[in-house]
Amino acid sequence: MTRATLARLFAAIVVLTVVIAVPMTQIHWDGTQASSQADQIDTLLNVMIVLSSFVFAVVLVMLGYCIWKYRAKPGDESDGEPIHGNTKLEVAWTVIPTVIVLFGAIYSWIVLGDIETKAADALPVNVTAQQYKWTFNYPLPNGQSVSSNKLVVPSGRQLDLHLTSLDVIHSFWVPEWRIKRDLVPAGEGGNDIDNTVRVTPDRLGTYNVVCTELCGFGHATMRALVQVVPSDQFASWLAKQPRVKPQAGTATGSSTGSPSEYSNGSPTGGP
Template structure:
């Protein structure tokens, strides 16, 4: 009878502490705002894990503390406690139950993954390029942006590439994350369902400016998204028309920001990860890392430095720090060069 009383008491305490622990953990706001259809299944599975962790914590803690208090040595007791050889039934029980739990979590996790990776054949496709240390997003209409605009309640297929090192696309509110691997195209499907402004972060250490590798993510209604696309297409077509003429320094200055050049190349004469652009054009006798010298920094040298940056590494700077921007149109490269020319 006394054993039954102990069992009932411990069971009640375990349930109570489990409830209090679960309420305490969930009240901490461990997860950010959920802003995608994929967040639902992921948050549900996370919640189940929190419940199980709360129960296991309570089970161990309650039994330990209860035993220390109730079965402690009484004053005047000098004999040994009861000796136990073991309990085969209990050992079988605590072997089978965890096994079933692990298998159960495996099945639930697989179904969860199936839901998260569900394919919509009508998904919007956006190309994502992550490079040290910026993001660029290319849309089906031909234009690109450093801000990821997405329509709400429509699945988006992100096809991701990296020209340099490992990066990782992560918007905490969307819950899902995907690595960008040089030489491969990786994919991630997202269905944003809450309009608002978020940030994509690189979740893979990728170099000295890794912490600054962020870009805005804007989720809007389908109508607002269509209007934005129309506006961007008009700007893109105007840029194409203008690019048939002379290079433009203002467009080059815009590219300097959009392409992330500012992360390494200052405009005030201070060297960073890469040489400053101030006073660069027209410089004579520029020493290189291999001991040779560039007689004159002209358009040809700058073009090569943008498309094949490791061909001629400048003295006192590390090789392989800059990815190739050979994917740019010639008009864009010459816009950048025109901007550099203005930095006396």
């Protein structure tokens, strides 16, 4: 292969990469950005799209080139040349993908470490999945709790979601928040799978929790409403919800629930 051919192939790969990657990165795959993590995740996704487009372009261009260059002439019934090995090529196609994969792994690791750092005032919510419904439980400081079928959360405050499944594997996903985590049922000896996920909703509105793990016949209907509201509105919503009594044996105070832990400095309606 001459230098000129190599340069032309390289140019074709670059052009094809741009042709694939530019439209792909313009699409908002997961809707509007509604959490403080969304921007970093979208940037990560776009970098991965560009890298994947490059790899795809290399494969397509080399495939097309080989089909054209090494096509059999009409009437040519002879065997191909007996070729074995090409050390330079093999080193290249081992080292380049290794570098790309390592880059992707390290970059993702840094982004995940960054967006999953726990905030001091994180709001704990227990999320329980079962075929085919979601339950959200807000533990209160006095041992009582509030249980809801929709996930109402304050805007601008980190959520510390603890995920449990009662039957099979489900997956918690709010596309606009860009976070997704599996809920794995505890086996013998408890659950050693990472079962918390943190996210900071920063855009008011109504969204959906979507189960994104095929979990049975009702999987497609396994959704729950998410409402992101201002923090004072959240506190008054929480105050109006009926209290769930603590289980026997759980230490509890005599007062009714004080939602002050959830108010984030805003006035609360009181229970």
